[in-house]
């Protein structure tokens with residue numbers, strides 16, 4: 001703790017009496033201020049950041065923060081130093097571009113879906129799952145544009161409509177030109193409780209591994225690109241006292257089914273998708 005204080009770390013006061021004290025990580029900045037990802041174990045004299053993975057002991061922590069060698073750090077710490085710098089909140093180091101605000105995302109994704117159609121093969125797939133034509137229409141499933149030209153055209157239509165695509169997950173630049181990124185498949189709008197589109201999931205056409213069959217529309221780590229988050233899809237009667245948690249957004253899209261089933265007899269085990 002002495003070394004941590006001499007490093008000027010911001011400590012979570014609620015954890016000060018614990019064996020493991022939490023601090024803001026000076027190396028990654030916790031990807032945002034006010035968090036404490038750095039654990040300082042006062043018994044083993046080890047530190048570790050749960051976010052960026054840096055680890056070591058009090059000597060290497062001090063060395064790393066001050067930018068000096070371990071030997072210099074050891075000699076410095078061995079001196080009876082009573083100089084504790086003012087703890088300073090680290091600045092986020094990897095300032096990743098964040099998605100636009102919900103309303104903007106909803107507006108742009110809605111407009112994007114208006115430009116797209118649902119290919120017959122994708123409609124078939126949805127009908128086979130038991131969704132009605134009306135429900136498919138209402139939920140606004142769409143097919144990803146399958147050609148580069150179609151994707152660039154989509155981006156230019158949105159831009160012509162006055163939208164800046166910077167910050168919209170899925171869009172990126174390719175040699176300076178905006179386009180949509182992602183595998184072919186059909187898009188599933190993932191909405192909040194008010195029906196606003198938070199993000200889009202893609203149900204991939206070609207994917208052997210079942211756990212990779214659904215992916216978020218994202219352009220993380222691409223030029224001009226933006227990451228997505230794992231948003232929770234909410235549908236059905238939000239005033240109901242009973243809520244059901246399903247595994248994916250597509251499986252939660254059958255409020256008609258829920259209403260048609262006497263609620264007292266519904267159990268996870270009796271539903272066809274529970275597995």
Ligand SMILES: [Zn+2]
Nearest residue numbers: 025028049052
């Ligand atoms: Zn860190």
